[in-house]
Amino acid sequence: MDLELDIAFIMIAPVLGGALLSAALLIWWERRLLGFWQDRLGPNRVGPFGLLQIVADVVKLFTKHDWVPPFSDRVVFTLAPTAIAAGMLMGFAVVPFGPGLAVSDMNIGVLFFLAMTSIAVYGVLLGGLASNNKYSLLGGLRSGAQMVTYEVFMGLSIMGVVLLTGSFNLSEIVRAQEDVWFVFPQVLGFIVFLIAGLAETHRLPFDLPEAEHELAAGFHTEYSSMKFGLIMVGEYLGVILTSAMVVTLFFGGWLGPGFLPPIIWFSLKTAFFVCGFILLRAAIPRPRYDQLMSLGWKILLPITLVNLLATGAIALLRAGA
Amino acid sequence: MSLEIVLFYLAAAVALAATGLTVTRTNASHALIYLIISLLAVAVIFYLLGAPFAAALEVVIYAGAIMVFFLFVVMMLNLGRDAAAQERRWLLPRMWIGPGVLTGVLLLEMIYLIAGSPAMSSGTPVSPKAVGIELFGPYLLAVELAAILLLAALVGALHLGRRYMRARREEIA
Numbered sequence: 250m251d252l253e254l255d256i257a258f259i260m261i262a263p264v265l266g267g268a269l270l271s272a273a274l275l276i277w278w279e280r281r282l283l284g285f286w287q288d289r290l291g292p293n294r295v296g297p298f299g300l301l302q303i304v305a306d307v308v309k310l311f312t313k314h315d316w317v318p319p320f321s322d323r324v325v326f327t328l329a330p331t332a333i334a335a336g337m338l339m340g341f342a343v344v345p346f347g348p349g350l351a352v353s354d355m356n357i358g359v360l361f362f363l364a365m366t367s368i369a370v371y372g373v374l375l376g377g378l379a380s381n382n383k384y385s386l387l388g389g390l391r392s393g394a395q396m397v398t399y400e401v402f403m404g405l406s407i408m409g410v411v412l413l414t415g416s417f418n419l420s421e422i423v424r425a426q427e428d429v430w431f432v433f434p435q436v437l438g439f440i441v442f443l444i445a446g447l448a449e450t451h452r453l454p455f456d457l458p459e460a461e462h463e464l465a466a467g468f469h470t471e472y473s474s475m476k477f478g479l480i481m482v483g484e485y486l487g488v489i490l491t492s493a494m495v496v497t498l499f500f501g502g503w504l505g506p507g508f509l510p511p512i513i514w515f516s517l518k519t520a521f522f523v524c525g526f527i528l529l530r531a532a533i534p535r536p537r538y539d540q541l542m543s544l545g546w547k548i549l550l551p552i553t554l555v556n557l558l559a560t561g562a563i564a565l566l567r568a569g570a
Numbered sequence: 571m572s573l574e575i576v577l578f579y580l581a582a583a584v585a586l587a588a589t590g591l592t593v594t595r596t597n598a599s600h601a602l603i604y605l606i607i608s609l610l611a612v613a614v615i616f617y618l619l620g621a622p623f624a625a626a627l628e629v630v631i632y633a634g635a636i637m638v639f640f641l642f643v644v645m646m647l648n649l650g651r652d653a654a655a656q657e658r659r660w661l662l663p664r665m666w667i668g669p670g671v672l673t674g675v676l677l678l679e680m681i682y683l684i685a686g687s688p689a690m691s692s693g694t695p696v697s698p699k700a701v702g703i704e705l706f707g708p709y710l711l712a713v714e715l716a717a718i719l720l721l722a723a724l725v726g727a728l729h730l731g732r733r734y735m736r737a738r739r740e741e742i743a
Contacts, residue, residue, distance in 0.1 A: 325599065357698060360626035367634025371606065374638065378599055378645050386645060393642050397635055404630075417698055 260352045268341050272485040277302045279485075279527050286531045307478070315474035322379040329376035330476045333483030336369030340490045345420045347503045347511040358419035359411060362494060363404055366449055370396045372483065373451070377468035388467025391538060395448055395455070398545045403445035405553040409438040409560040410498050423502030432499040437556040439499045441549050446495065448541070450487035453530040455541060492522035578618050585611035596657035598644045602637065609633045620695040 277292065277300060284291025293299040317323055342365075343358040345351040355361060370393065377389015411417060413434065414425040422431075432439045448455040456467075464470070469480050496502060496518040505514035536544070588608035595601035609632045616625035647653075705713055 322597075322599070325603065355622065357622045357626045360623070360630060360698075364626055364629035364634060367630060367638075370634070370638060371641075374641055374645075375599070375603070378641070390642065390645055393638055393645070397638050400634065415699075 256349070257352050260350070264341050264344075264346075264352055265338060268338060268486060268489065269482070271489055272482050273303050273307070275485045275488065275523065276306060276481065278523075279530075282524060282527045283531050286528065310475050310478040313474040315476065316471075318380065318382075318471050320381050321471060322381065325375050325379035326471070327476070329372045329379055330472065330479040330483065331372070332375065333369050333372030334479050334486060336365050336367075336372065337483050337486035337490055339368070340365040341486075341493075343419055344490070344493045345423055345497060345502055346515050348420070350503075350512060351420065354418065354420050356416070356418045359407055359417045359422070359498075362419075362490075363400065363407075366403075366487075366490075367396075367400055369483065369487065370400075372480075373468050376472070376480070380468070380471040382471055384464045384470045385468050388464050388470070392451060392468060395451065395541065398542065399445040399448035402441050402545060402549045402553055403449060405550075405557060406438040406441035406445060407498060409435045409556055412557075412560050412564050419497055419502075423497060423504060426501040426504060430499060430501045430504075435499060435556070435560070437552055438560075439495070441553050441556075442498065443495060444544075444549065446491035447526070447529065448545075450484060450491055450526075452484070452488060452526060454533040454535045456535065488523055488526050489519065492519045492526065495522050574618055578615065581611045581614040581618065584608075585615065594661070596654040596661065598647075598653065598657075599641070602641055602644060605640075606633050606637050609637065622695065623698040623701045624696075 280302075281291040281293070281299065291299070292302040295301040295305050317326060340362050342352040343355060343361045345354070345358075353361075373392040373396070374389050377385045377387075377392065380386070410422060410431050413431065414422045416422065416425075425431075469477060472480060493515075496515060500518050502518075503511035503515040505511070505518075509517075585608050588604045588611060592601050592604040592608060595604060609628060613625040613628035613633070616622075616628055
């Protein structure tokens with residue numbers, strides 16, 4: 250027990266640091282990749298390959314005027330961005346980066362991840378409400394409905410994996426994929442989880458809470474300086490966390506041929522899905538809000554239910570045989 | 571005192587303070603935030619008592635879904651300073667007497683019960699699997715009844731929504 254606690258305490262700093270550093274790197278990486286796919290250069294001036302662009306951006310954000318609107322609900326307005334970043338950072342606690350390499354290897358890991366992403370919803374909702382601005386309120390309302398809706402499918406799409414493993418523990422889920430990655434038996438679950446993850450992190454094409462062509466900047470219209478920075482970092486943390494969960498649940502986590510250590514395999518796979526997220530942003534236009542909702546309830550919900558039914562039947566047959 | 575007991579009393583204190591603040595806030599959204607904090611504190615207590623599954627569900631279902639809908643309603647109602655002032659007028663000192671006496675009785679009962687039995691928790695963690703087997707074994711009837719209730723609510727909501735949408739369509743046409 251004490252040894253486990255020690256490992257947990259040693260893991261906390263590198264996991265938090267690594268997550269925040271990759272989130273910061275992602276700000277540069279996303280712009281470079283988008284530039285590449287849109288046939289332009291992207292930020293390439295500051296430092297080698299434009300890598301120091303992050304530093305420039307951070308300095309810029311820190312020196313901007315940190316404005317709290319006088320008509321806003323000051324305390325809630327200030328606290329809302331922290332809920333986004335803190336919720337996503339807490340989610341990293343259960344991600345198994347390698348065998349035994351997790352801050353907490355708790356037996357309800359999957360549920361803990363779902364719980365922390367639902368805490369992050371409050372940041373968006375409260376930010377929109379506390380701004381006391383019509384656009385922010387509309388953005389907050391949209392995000393509330395969107396995230397609660399897609400949380401349902403996210404949870405249901407994971408249940409197939411949980412059924413096949415027989416555990417909520419993420420390390421055990423990875424170990425159960427030694428023969429075959431769950432993406433093959435659970436292809437429907439994977440597709441739904443990917444779409445739901447995209448909607449949960451409110452990334453393009455599902456960034457309707459901030460849809461800039463109709464809502465100014467949506468829920469974070471009134472945010473400036475480092476508060477805005479925290480919201481952006483929270484968003485990128487969400488992208489990394491969702492990619493890490495896709496890898497853990499459907500693509501064998503740290504498993505891979507032996508010539509690379511497990512943690513490198515995990516990072517490579519996660520990086521692949523992060524790039525996938527960015528490519529989706531570059532490739533797909535934003536749907537209308539009612540289209541997003543009917544996609545969820547009329548297509549994704551039946552798919553997940555059929556998937557769950559079939560998986561349950563197969564698991565029952567196997568247990569009987 | 572062991573670490574767990576310290577954590578328990580800390581979480582319990584947070585839960586009590588947050589619940590008290592929930593009742594006394596006149597701004598509806600602030601009250602809701604305190605209610606969410608209170609639910610999170612209760613989830614920590616569940617975890618410490620050896621029920622991680624109940625703790626997770628407390629956060630996912632209550633804090634993560636139901637409270638979002640509460641907040642949703644608050645956002646739709648457009649409550650401003652006037653609403654807070656009205657709340658303040660309603661929350662008179664004499665309003666506290668009735669509920670105070672009733673909860674006082676419950677408090678005395680609880681103190682008596684706690685004083686009688688020192689061990690509140692069984693001390694053994696309950697796994698999600700055990701909860702599932704119990705739910706779909708001895709408590710199957712309760713699960714089915716809850717499902718029927720939810721289905722009825724869903725059908726009712728659909729019915730009301732449809733009537734509203736039909737009226738709107740006729741209005742437009």
